[in-house]
Amino acid sequence: AQKITQTQPGMFVQEKEAVTLDCTYDTSDPSYGLFWYKQPSSGEMIFLIYQGSYDQQNATEGRYSLNFQKARKSANLVISASQLGDSAMYFCAMRFGSARQLTFGSGTQLTVLP
């Protein structure tokens, strides 16, 4: 079965602290890709970061990093130095094999507290 799971419906973090959003997946395909998207209350979907299954190093983009643990089948998003503008819904998504369609998790609503 190919699926992606986000177990945290909501998370709170204090401004300037780091936060980890969990994402686990299940696939038997050796080739896959993992994505994180941010959806603010305005509704748009903002691409944050991508990790391929064969990438040797964990992906980083500014304050975002992906803690990719292949053996555990997890791809957690770490946001360092949280800002109030980081408050949003965060979706983990995955593509399987050579397919390009993305399968999304159920999302985590992050609230950054002042």
Add this chain to the structure above:
Amino acid sequence: EPEVTQTPSHQVTQMGQEVILRCVPISNHLYFYWYRQILGQKVEFLVSFYNNEISEKSEIFDDQFSVERPDGSNFTLKIRSTKLEDSAMYFCASSEAHYEQYFGPGTRLTVT
């Protein structure tokens, strides 16, 4: 910075009517997608399009749906006879040969 655009931002239509949602993907991108998100739910894949044909589609994308790239810049999603359950946010996305998909701001479709 180039971005995906979508029009209209909000469309209200009556059940049974046809709607066309429009998207302008990023200009050098090769792959185009439609996704939808019913209010409060996860984002669901509908269809992908490459080289002027559908490359993947989900079970949601039935005969009521069609996609077209009528010219070199636009990418459209047509719903022939809308149903109440088609009410959702519809996102267009595009990507280069690499896998990162960039989403447009979405069209909120309300079927009454």
